Amino acid sequence: MTGVWPIRDFTVQLDTTGLVASDIAAIDGPLNRVFAAWSGVCGVSFRPPADPAWSPTNLVIRFVTDLRSDPTVANADAQAGAWLNGYELGLTDEPLNVGPDSTLVMRLNTSPVGGYTDEKLYQVILHELGHFLGLDHCDTDEPSCMSATLDERVTAPQPWEIVQVQTAYGPPRSE
DSSP: OOOOOSOSEEEEEEEOTTOOHHHHHHHHHHHHHHHHHHHTTSSOEEEOOSSTTTSOOSEEEEEESOGGGOTTOSOTTOSSEEEETTEETTSOOOOOOOOTTOEEEEEOSSSSGGGSOHHHHHHHHHHHHHHHTTOOOBOSSSOOTTBSSOOTTOOSOOHHHHHHHHHHHOSOOOO
16 A cells, blocks of 8 residues: 545535536546445545535545646646546655645546546546556466456456455444
């Protein structure tokens, strides 16, 4: 694990800047499935703000297809990945802090987002949110959502990933 957040409850806003309506619709289902997958195996929660106009958020998720157009990303030549406050997750030992101005940027390799199947988009977001939670790439041949390349056999966090996130964040909480 590269880092553990000091908070367990994330109020998430999806920044739709630059996305067309079909991209937003394509992201919504897989993103909510990913939130449920990680919340279902460890003690974190992801919730939309109660009132987007007035409620504070501590995590903004922005999807981009061209990192050169996003000033919050330091390495604009990377092919894919997730960045938080300008640092590429999983590839840096920089201390990361999540707060009211935190922005998680997920880069996708295709535009429009609708170019992904629903399942592939889910798997990519599952992997990148795994980095956000502190997981590194899996360095074995075992099935893993944290494999360095997309492993289409995997549709949920695997036992070793669950152990790591539960060690960091505790077991799932009952609602």
